[in-house]
Amino acid sequence: MSGQGGAAGRWGDLTARVLSGIVLAAAGLGAVWAGGYIFITFVSIATGLIVWELTRMMPPDVRPRSVAMGLLAGGAAFLAIYLKAGFALPILLVPAIIGFFWLPEHRRVFVPFLIFILMASFGMMSVRNEFGFPWMAWLVLVVAGTDIAGYFAGRIFGGPKFWPRISPKKTWSGTAAGWVVAMAVGWLFMPITGAGAWLIWLSALAAFASQLGDIAESAVKRRAGVKDSSALIPGHGGLFDRFDGMLGAAILVLVIMQLTGYPPGPV
Template sequence: MNELAIRSIAGVAMIAIAILATVTGGYAFALLVAGVATAVYWEWMRMVRPWSFPWKIGGFFYALIPALALLWVRDRADNGLELVFWIFIVTWATDIGAYAAGRKIGGPKLATRISPNKTIAGLFGGMFAAGLGGALWAEYAGLGPHYFWLGAVMAFLAQGGDLFESWMKRRAGVKDSSNILPGHGGIFDRVDGLMVVAVAAAALSWVNLL
């Protein structure tokens, strides 16, 4: 089986698990979030092992805060289930849009020293896809009108999270955060943008802006 097929099957499986656990809620969602957070911290520690002690402490909170944000949104926020799916859709659309635009359009690089493959076209492609996907879900789920434009903003934040992890990997001298996901690398590689979006969405919801 070629790498693309393995990557596709693994991607579909991860999405299916995320959707099932989110819809089920309760312990199923909590266990999924806790498991992802634990994996992210483990991968973080693998990369920063020779670094200074504050990086090790910082990684604990970097993994914990998005996990708590997702749990709070799912169980405490208004329209929590719909908002979690909005977070997922915006993040997934960002990745897809950035990849497609980067491949089809190319052009100037976004951050050559951090991630040589990322382009400015990919940044805007991700923002467009996230804005569109977030708006369509907001319309379907009956969410507020602000969701029709916030998707693009969240995509910008998601790609910031992606670049931060890319910087960490470059400094650590590794290609992926780990190799536990066939064709995808590590858990951190897959949720680096989602973690940032989850915190931002939870914070806005907390202050009644979402």
């Protein structure tokens, strides 16, 4: 009985996770495929919802402003991608500046995460707009593969925890499995994108950035004393819970784009 109970506890959320994941993946990949206005709108709405969730994780006195902060962040993300870089950054910083004054007692946590979310959203839209569908599909599959491999490897193999104080469920086996799967995705996308072997190592680095994004969100939830960022997605929690890895990987790619010009142009 104990073995059955342990197995049920270990995999009890799998059905809900799979069904919700399929719906979310279909919507996300459809938006990625469509690109342009549809993808920008999708990312902007997701950004607004994630910031709404972030604000709701703050103490009760802040929560009444969650809708306003979400709308402000979503609007800033939508506008910024249509502007030149010199104007995009100030637009993205407007919600953070307002949050700085609206949340004086919580600004040390809220403002950096708000900037992180907005810059990552800008990074995702930039990858799709500037480099085309293959590169955005690569990024999505690296993050998804890292998350799925980590979930199954961690539950099958277990072992030492990666960072137990912040994210008690993450294991080194799951972390390493995520890197391996991400490198496999990079290898598969080499002929699709025309990239060299460096894409394999970039994929591993993006996987690690994705895992750091997950851990960063776990730290906020632990500080807020909540299990999930919201209950928007059955079996998954909130959008922040599902997109935390994508936010981390998108920030990495945005930085690499600015420093090196990679990824190369669309194929």
